[in-house]
Amino acid sequence: MVASDIQIAQEAHLDSILAVAKKVGLEENDLELYGKHKAKLTYDALTRIENQNEAGRLILVTAINPTAAGEGKSTVTVGLGDALTKSGRKTMIALREPSLGPVFGLKGGATGGGYAQVIPMEDINLHFTGDFHAITSANNLLSAMLDNHMQQGNLKQIDGRRIVWKRVVDLNDRALRQVVIGLGGPFQGVPRQDGFDITVASEIMAIICLARDIDDLKTRIGNIVVGYDYARQPITAHDIGAEGALTVLLKDALKPNLVQTLEHTPALVHGGPFANIAHGCNSIMATKSALHLADYTVTEAGFGADLGAEKFLDIKVPQLGKVPDAIVIVATIRALKLHGGANKNNLKEEDVLALEKGFANLAKHIETIEQYGLPFVVAINRFVGDSDAELQALEAWCTANSVSYSLTEVWEKGGNGGLDLADKVVNAIDEHTGTYQPIYNQEQSIEEKVTAIVRKIYGGKSVEFTSKARKQLNEFKQHGWDKYPVCMAKTQYSLSDDATLVGRPEGFVITIREFVPKMGAGFIVALTGDVMTMPGLPKHPAALDMDVDNTGRISGLF
Incomplete structure (x- = not known):
């Protein structure tokens, strides 16, 4: 019987976080300890790291359009990091923090899987160091201050019909998408229509992931557009005096979190915006710190290259000041079969014909990365049910199309299952002579x-x-916002804005139903199709399978 992810994680030996930190030159004074196995980097350490060390190589892990269960992008990221370490290269991993929405919903956490995980897995997937709670509280404090401003005389003449700021909660709760607040009489507030987003879709989350330091964080919070006045001019968080208090709540959440993998590779896990409705990358502060601490940093961007990688390259890179030196495109047999027309309930059955039809999806993502002028390697993330015939067909396609690929078995073998991938990625970096080209x-x-x-x-x-x-x-254009980058909010399951159009659809039209200005984050969100900023739970949510015994040992968490 194959052990579950949580069983593997619970049986693992964890080094002290001080021992993990020493591998990349960090000392005890550089850390704020959260127990024996978690820590945050101090602001003094963050400044010192950036000023004293040159940046290393950056590897970005992305994927094809996934199935609902995900394709193991985080697993490959962790496994590749362990493989690079195992091959003698000083390496760090930079990941996003998991949202409680998917953890208790359908997709699961974001700590990897099998023998390629970041640990302590339960802590990271649940409350961790409290970052998401701080972000939720800061977001909702702004809502409370906004409504209180209107209750206490509305000096800024805010039009309650044109408020764009929403409350958030880090759970999938479709009943909160549209609500009415302030009912019950004049002492209960000003009645208006409101709604909730999931925390990871909030602008505060994006700001945490894009801010350079506390001053930048405070400035960005002040620039948040909360709504419009009766003259249709934007009202910001600064206009109602909210940025100071919000920054107070977020001062610790801004610091990157240090943990380790099952094989004790240091990992910074920080920030967690979704890639289908937000920009889908971990924090700039974490990525930059890893780059200055290690020779190789492996990071990931959510969902397929049409979402996470595009946003990494067009939104994060200009602010990070570093272009990825190589890209890994994760592909799985099951997802390719889905894109080739196989029934989603039969993806474990051998179907070479559907697989071959699905190659078109992989081809499009390869073309996307090539447009940016970046080297890449396709990581075939092997699943237990993949047949030899299917694997041979995918490998033959890669060979026939001169695509560098690696059969990756990190879920089963940890870093040993990614040694070939590590070597091919490093070779791709060393041999690359092209130039980065934004789209x-x-x-x-x-x-x-x-x-x-x-x-x-x-x-x-x-x-x-x-x-x-x-x-x-x-x-x-009148407000001077027309030069900001665009963050597309789109289904992750299709290249189009229609989740049912799998494979490589052609001739489709993308519908932009509305825009949401995120002036604090520094981008404009474009909402396509029927994409939701507050997910709902599935018919059988993962929460139904979870429990904890009298000793505090959790079960059912993947």
Whole structure:
């Protein structure tokens, strides 16, 4: 019987976090300890690290369009990091923190799987160091201050019908998508329509992941647009005096968290924006710290290259100041079969014909990375049910198309299962002579940027903007917001905005139903199709299978 992820994690030996820190030159004074196996980096350490060490090589892990269960991108990220360490290279891993929504919902956590995990797995997947609770509290404090401002005389003449700031909770709770607040009479507040997003879709989360330091954090929070006044001019968090208090709540959440893998490779796990409705990358502070502590940093960006990788390259890279030196594209037999027309309930059955039809999806993601001028390796993340015939077919396709690939078995074998991948990625870095090419420049209009993403990244025909979206484009230009990058909110299951169009659809039109300005984060969110910023629980949520015994030992957590 195959051990579950939690069983493997619970049976693992953990080094003290001080011992893990010493591997990359960190001392006890550089850490704020959260028990024996977790720590945050101090602000003094963050400053020293960046100033005294040159940046190492950066490896970004992305994927093809996934199945609902995910394709093991975090698992490959962890396994590759362990493999690089095992091969004698000084390595760190930089991951996002898991959201409680997927943990208790369908997809699971974000700590990897099998023998390629970051630990302590239960802590990271649950409350960890409290970052998400701080982000949730800060977000909702801004909501409370906004509503109180309106209750106490509304000096800024805020139009309650044009408030865009929502409350958040880090759970999948569809009943909170649309709510009415302030009912019960004049002492209970000003009645208005409101709603909840999931915490990982909040602008505060994006700001934590993009801020450079506390001063930058405070400035970004002050720039948050919460709504509009009766003259239709934007009202910011600074206008209602909220940035100081929010920064107080977030001062510790801004510090990256240090943990380890099962094989004791140091890992910074920090921030957690979703890639389908947010920008999908861990924090700049964590990535930058890892780059200055190690020779190789392995990080990931959520979902497929059409979402996470595009946002990493077009939103994060300009602010990080570092382009990935290589890309890993994770592909699985089961996802390729799904994209080739196989029934989602029969993905464990051998189906070479469906697999071969699904190669078109992988081909498009390869083309996407090639457009940026970056070297890549395809990691075939092997699952137990993959047949020899299916693996041979995928390997033959890669060979016939001159695609560098590696059969990756890190779930089963840990770092040993990724040694070939590690060598091929390092070779790709060393042999690369091309130049990074962004797919749009910041001076282009929002409409031009959206069109470039749809045509170049998704392979779509054109973009259709609703009347509301077009009106917003004109307003944004008047406010001087038209030069910001675009963060597309789109289904992760398809290159299009229709989750049912699997494979490599052609001739489709992407519909932008509305835009959401995120001036604190520094980008404009474009909502496509029917994408939701508050997910719901499935018919059988993972929460139904979880329990804890009298000793505190958790079961059912994957």
